[in-house]
Amino acid sequence: MKSYEKLVHDLAPREFGKQGKIWVGFLLIVIFAALIAYYQQIRKGLSITHLNDYVLWGVYISNFVFFVAISLVGSLVTAILRLSGAKWSTPLTRISEVIAVAAIIMAGLTIIIDMGRPERIYNIFLHGRLQSPIIWDVLVISTYLFISLMLLFFPLLPDFAILKKHFENKPKLSKVYAALSLNWTGSKYQEGIYNKSISILSILIIPVAFGIHTVTAWLFATTYRPGWDSSNFGPYFIAGAFVAGAGSVVVIMYVLRRIYNLEHYITDFHFDKMGKLLVLLCLVYLYFNINEYLVPAYKTTEEESDHLYELFAGDYAPLFWTVIVGGLIVPIFILLFKKGRKPLPLFIVGILVVLGAWWKRYLIVTPTLLHPFLPFQGVPKSWHSYFPSALEWTITFGTLASALLIMTLLFRYLPIIPIHETAEEKGLLKHHKNEEL
Secondary structure, X not given: OOHHHHHHHHHOOOOOOHHHHHHHHHHHHHHHHHHHHHHHHHHHOHHHOOOOOOOOOOHHHHHHHHHHHHHOHHHHHHHHXXXXXXXXXXHHHHHHHHHHHHHHHHHHHHHHHHOOOHHHOHHHHHHOOOOOHHHHHHHHHHHHHHHHHHHHHHHHHHHHHHHHHHOOOOHHHXXXXXXXXXXXXXXXXXXXXXXXXXXXXXXXXXXXXXXXXXXXXXXXXXOOOOOOOOOOHHHHHHHHHHHHHHHHHHHHHHHHHHHHOOXXXXXXXXXXXXXXXXXXXXXXXXXXXXXXXHHHHHHOOHHHHHHHHHHHOOOXXXXXXXXXXXXXXXXXHHHOOHHHHOHHHHXXXXXXHHHHHHHHHHHHHHHHHOOOOOOOOOOOHHHHXXXXXXXXXXXXXXXXXXXXXXXXXXXXXXXXXXXXXXXXHOOHHHHHHHHHO
16 A cells, blocks of 8 residues: 555545544433433522522532633634644644544633523624623624634645545545545645635634633623633633643544554654643643642732632632642653653643632632622522532533534544645645646
8 A cells, every 4th residue: 555545545535433423322322321410400490409599500500610711722723833834733733633623613612601591692683792802702702713624724724635545446435525525635725815814814813712711711700700800801811722622632642543453653752742732731720730839828918818828728728729739730740751641651640730720610610609798698508618419410411522523523524734834745646646647
């Protein structure tokens, strides 16, 4: 088999094996359980959750902020590294784009889940006020989703044309890829539009990506509450999102490498590069964490003091220190060493980072809401604290499973690694075209 044909054979989508079918079945069961739970929530209202007048935002909004954070990886790897000319990131661009699309879709759906009356969502568009960051969030999420989909689709055009020929023995599948390729022939005219379009989209997605995280941060920072009342929240969210996104790429690239035997394409070199990038991002995020807690500690107002005590030594201390140490400091120390940037150790670090990122969002949202301006008087004792109910957890796991299902299905039918770009970088594309002539 010639080098070009072998590359196409290695990177072309493959059917699910037994393990893949079991995985999809598991995700569907989790999603089905979540749909049943959500039906109960719709029928009986949010009163059957542990959300209340004091904790209006709970695990749902924590989950929303997490999805928004993960979605930033699309602009990090696909846009920033592409524009900077970092060719080593090519095998990771498709992975990053798929993660970004799945995450931002589920971020939007999570907001609907959090609404007590989701059928009234149209009022956001009909009666939204520009004075409210909520309408900004809706607009920027919609824009980010559109650009992310385009940034996923455009680089696929030449790959779809390649897959059309590769799957000629499967006429139905070949016709689908032919339609998706939009008559791609690889002419100079098409190449010019193709490269220009990707460059424009890569440039556009960066300010939109920064905007979505800044606006999400403003949803918190514009409320005068301890823990949220901070001008640091915008860059703090962006730094944390870069860490969460990079961690998710590390986890997914390791899993796909093992399942599809892509060791020759996603190499130890790529893990080393991602490890160095992740440790840099973790150090930046650690700085913002220190800044975020040091300033209110220096001010020592009564409200801020109570909030910090809950985090450092109170009810939330075990979770807080686990997240900071296990999800940030330990990964930094591991990644400083070359052995820590090998595939398996980096995979474990990636899991720690992603888990830490999710619980960090929970710690951002929940403790602050338990310090209301009005005193706890004449309310049930259960309202003095908050922890998600079984129903809330079921729905939350359902959204996470849905994101993983979107990724799984996209990785099933799309090349995990860009075929056209990889062949071009290896010098196989020009040689193949000469052979055809």
